[in-house]
Amino acid sequence: MPQPLTVAGIMSGTSADGIDVALVRIAPQRAVIPGTPGRGTGISKLTLLAHRAFPFSRPLRQAILAAMNAASTSAAELARLNWRLGLAYAEALQAAIDTTGIRPDLTGCHGQTVYHQGTPALYAGRRIACSWQFGEPALIAARTGIPVVSNFRPADMAAGGQGAPLVPLLDYVLYSHPTRARILQNIGGIGNLTAIPAAAGQDQVLAFDTGPGNMIIDALMQRLCSRPYDRGGRTAARGKALEPVLRAALKERFFRLPPPKSAGREQFGAGYAHEFLAACRKISRRPNDAVATATALTAESIAESVRRWVLPRIAPAPADFIVSGGGARNATLLAHLRQSLEPHNCTISTTDSTGIPVEAKEAVAFALLAYQTWHHLPGNVPSATGAARPALLGSITYV
Ligand SMILES: Nc1ncnc2c1ncn2[C@@H]1O[C@H](COP(=O)(O)OP(=O)(O)O)[C@@H](O)[C@H]1O
Ligand SMILES: [Mg+2]
Numbered sequence: 004m005p006q007p008l009t010v011a012g013i014m015s016g017t018s019a020d021g022i023d024v025a026l027v028r029i030a031p032q033r034a035v036i037p038g039t040p041g042r043g044t045g046i047s048k049l050t051l052l053a054h055r056a057f058p059f060s061r062p063l064r065q066a067i068l069a070a071m072n073a074a075s076t077s078a079a080e081l082a083r084l085n086w087r088l089g090l091a092y093a094e095a096l097q098a099a100i101d102t103t104g105i106r107p108d109l110t111g112c113h114g115q116t117v118y119h120q121g122t123p124a125l126y127a128g129r130r131i132a133c134s135w136q137f138g139e140p141a142l143i144a145a146r147t148g149i150p151v152v153s154n155f156r157p158a159d160m161a162a163g164g165q166g167a168p169l170v171p172l173l174d175y176v177l178y179s180h181p182t183r184a185r186i187l188q189n190i191g192g193i194g195n196l197t198a199i200p201a202a203a204g205q206d207q208v209l210a211f212d213t214g215p216g217n218m219i220i221d222a223l224m225q226r227l228c229s230r231p232y233d234r235g236g237r238t239a240a241r242g243k244a245l246e247p248v249l250r251a252a253l254k255e256r257f258f259r260l261p262p263p264k265s266a267g268r269e270q271f272g273a274g275y276a277h278e279f280l281a282a283c284r285k286i287s288r289r290p291n292d293a294v295a296t297a298t299a300l301t302a303e304s305i306a307e308s309v310r311r312w313v314l315p316r317i318a319p320a321p322a323d324f325i326v327s328g329g330g331a332r333n334a335t336l337l338a339h340l341r342q343s344l345e346p347h348n349c350t351i352s353t354t355d356s357t358g359i360p361v362e363a364k365e366a367v368a369f370a371l372l373a374y375q376t377w378h379h380l381p382g383n384v385p386s387a388t389g390a391a392r393p394a395l396l397g398s399i400t401y402v
Contacts (some may be wrong), residue, residue, distance in 0.1 A: 009026065010108065010374050011025070011370060013096060018194050018216075020064075023365065024056075026052045027370040055102065063087060066087065081137075085139050088137045088139070090146075092114075096143060097146060102185055109149065109374065111155075111374070112153045112369065116135070118134065119156075119166065134160060143400075150401050152399050153397055158383075159390050159394050160390075164385065166388065168388070169369075172382055172383070173306040180199070180323075184197070184322040189198075189216070189329070190216040190329070191217065191329060191361065192217055192268070193214070193215065193271070195213060209313065211262030211264050211265070219275065219301070223388070227280075227293060236298060240295075242292040243287075243292050245292055297338065302339035321349075322350070325354055325357065326340070326353045328361060328364070331353045331355075372396055380397070381396070
């Protein structure tokens with residue numbers, strides 16, 4: 004029988020901006036947030052106790068981005084990064100514990116994805132998919148004295164899934180609703196959504212990556228404005244989206260692929276941003292216009308995904324479109340989404356209004372997944388990842 008536990012979820016996403024730590028109380032009951040029952044999962048009452056964010060230091064961020072974008076790197080470099088990140092997670096978790104006075108029983112650490120290839124491709128004579136998350140769990144467990152669940156993605160992939168997205172279980176537990184469809188859109192480095200029809204069973208959940216989130220916007224801001232990101236979407240608001248560049252970019256193969264599908268820096272990383280900027284500069288030299296175009300690309304690729312793949316499955320129920328991730332703080336992006344989706348019977352809000360700060364949601368998800376694994380319960384949603392079966396996710400490092 005699952006026990007109530009306090010679980011720390013540690014997340015650092017493709018933006019490589021820093022580490023989010025969520026401290027979550029999870030109990031095996033029904034009824035979650037008022038009005039949003041989690042049916043058919045065995046879970047649970049889930050209460051976010053605290054959230055802390057820790058930006059990466061500049062050298063560590065540089066090392067992560069270098070490893071992610073490198074056409075080639077060395078085994079030594081990767082080994083060092085794995086251990087250095089383990090240290091960063093351990094220190095972040097300890098700081099969260101010290102500043103909140105809350106000591107978790109268990110930790111779920113997603114780690115930093117340095118490479119993800121969700122679909123099989125030919126390698127050394129065989130077709131394989133692969134994924135690699137960094138951050139040595141032995142260091143986290145040893146420094147904090149708390150057991151760690153890590154390496155969540157491979158078990159889903161070994162079951163034939165894409166290993167992503169893994170947040171849908173949390174989305175289902177927190178947001179499934181008897182009369183309203185729910186679309187949970189996370190906008191991190193990459194954009195991804197979970198769609199839950201009204202009164203759906205877990206097997207009706209659809210989830211996939213929509214394409215770039217903040218990744219291209221961030222790259223252009225760093226290159227053109229020497230800022231890490233477009234705070235509030237103000238730079239984009241001062242520019243004008245360049246329609247020919249936007250139209251051409253939306254023709255990208257990834258956007259036309261049917262779900263399930265996943266994306267990363269492999270598709271929308273430094274090389275992509277470089278070409279995108281070159282295309283913008285053929286029409287306008289204004290940085291604001293390039294950032295506005297990247298922002299429009301993120302918004303339109305999300306809206307188009309919803310219109311094409313989601314609305315046909317959830318209509319005629321009205322939908323709540325609930326945004327999380329750092330991109331939820333980009334007002335220009337949200338205004339664009341509102342304009343594109345409100346005519347389709349979607350109400351736009353953020354997870355802030357459901358008691359989960361937009362920055363905390365993915366960290367909460369990995370707390371829940373650790374809780375599942377600790378109790379020998381599956382954490383993937385097969386309809387979301389494409390896996391043939393539910394899978395026990397991750398590896399446990401005991402203390
Ligand atoms: N106030 C803000 N205004 C606009 N964008 C923001 C703001 N805060 C964060 N962001 C964006 O969110 C990104 C981080 O989002 P996050 O959800 O942590 O993504 P990831 O999971 O990829 O790390 C930043 O790189 C930035 O682009
Ligand atoms: Mg982040």
